[in-house]
Amino acid sequence: MESTALLPSSSQDADGQDVEYRTSPHNIEAEQALLGAILVNNEACDRVSAFLGPEHFYEPLHARIYEAAAALIRAGKLASPVTLKTYFNSDEALSEIGGPAYLARLAAAATTVINALEYGRTVFELAQRRQLITIGEDMVAGSFDAPVSVTPADLIQQAEQELYAVAETGKFGKGFLDFGSALTHAVDMAAKAYERDGGLSGISSGLRDIDAKMGGLQPSDLIILAARPAMGKTSLATNIAYSVAKAYDSAYRSDGSMEVKDGGVVAFFSLEMSAEQLATRIISEQSGIPSERIRRGKIAEDEFHKIVQVSQDLQNLPLYIDDTGGLNVGQLAARARRLKRQKGVGLIVVDYLQLLAGSHRRAMESRVQEVTEISTGLKALAKELSVPVLALSQLSRQVEQRDDKRPQLADLRESGSIEQDADVVLFIYREEYYLQRRQPRENTPEFFEWQEEMDRVTGLAEVIIGKQRHGPTGTIPLQFEGSVTKFQDLAADDRLPERYE
DSSP: OOBOSOOOEEEEOTTSOEEEEOOOOBOHHHHHHHHHHHHHOTHHHHHHTTTOOGGGOSSHHHHHHHHHHHHHHHTTOOOSHHHHHGGGTTOHHHHHTTTTHHHHHHHHTOOOGGGHHHHHHHHHHHHHHHHHHHHHHHHHHHHHHOOTTOOHHHHHHHHHHHHHHHHTTTOTTOOOOOHHHHHHHHHHHHHHHHHSGGGOSSBOOSOHHHHHHHSSBOTTOEEEEEEOTTSOHHHHHHHHHHHHHHTOEEEEOTTSOEEEEESOEEEEEESSSOHHHHHHHHHHHHHOOOHHHHHHTOOOHHHHHHHHHHHHHHTTOOEEEEOOTTOBHHHHHHHHHHHHHHHOEEEEEEEOGGGSBOOHHHHHHOHHHHHHHHHHHHHHHHHHHTSOEEEEEEBOGGGGGSSSOOOOGGGBOSOTHHHHHOSEEEEEEOHHHHHHTTOOOTTSHHHHHHHHHHHHHTTEEEEEEEEETTSOOEEEEEEEEGGGTEEEEOOOGGGSOOOOO
16 A cells, blocks of 8 residues: 555554654555566566666665665666565664565565666656655755855755756765766667767767867867957857757657657857857857848848748757856856756856855855855766766966967966866867957058968867866867857868869
């Protein structure tokens, strides 16, 4: 009989008065039926292991039996009352209810393997309800006894994070992961990379040479894209966001869940530019019409029709823009979690990190502490949602003081924690920008030398990998079209068509 109705039960207190109480929702019979099905046919374990863990069982003994059986099955061995008996000979809890004979009774009373999935879902859903009760009790207790330094917004963010963890089957913050499971995840990742075009383990950035160095944008990575103003940070981030959203391809699994085959849904937090400005940049990039002319309406009729056609093609692009100014890192995380639940986010872009706010307490301490909290929060969000977070960052002015103005890790502005928390740090450098500002007087020998140098560097950009935890550092040459704010792969000499003299 299922104990899920939470009907009041009664007992008596010291004065003999009836006291009503409620037990946590659970279903011992469903747990027994599931374990019996697994012991009779090990295939039943495969049907539930994707979502059900030992922690979801209400009865601790059942959790231990399930864990031992699953371990045997993963090792390619048979899990049955006979093989499990060795592991439970000295188990006190099992001895109290009949010893190893209890395992045999579970198997004897088992129903068909067909019902195993339903029993597994019942056990899992009741565990979720118990988690919800715990979260609710914590909210009540925290609201009554919250210290002065904890604001209602802090309590709401904490509750939302915990609720998200329950909704996402408890993947985040579930504690230790045994090495066997970690190995399984690693092999699955390698298999997907082998099957995917280009052999990428992460999401393609849309730029071949960047993907070759990084293996794509990796889940759980915090990627910092830093540069001085006017280098093209937002342009590159927008190019990548568009490519990821454009490549989005998904399919339904046999169990009804969604599997992303390629690309991803993109959440773009634009703290500097409006959603309309970002959309204009993407239209400019795809139509080849300079964004300045689009904004001012200086376009021909055929160009207008081209813009309309591009806009129609982009209508259903899974790219979501939040241009709310003054967000703090907690609010950004809450919005990202919500979109992840609703749409299944594959990439988060933040433009840019220094425009985010930390908590009021950190802001009162110092800007360094606040930026530390922001970078740590973004890294935690990447791990929690298991998606890459691409965060743009400003560089300090000390770059301008050097002869070689290529950025370095020490140039990251305001806090060393950005470098520490980041898994990848990318810099953008365009020599054309600096050379333009040093134009000499026309028709002088210096001018002709300058002109030659400008011809050499015009339209060229460098993406410098200053740090990468899982791969090499180095410099990647790219082509940059400033009028349409577009980065492209640079065609190397060995990739050009054969020339005939």
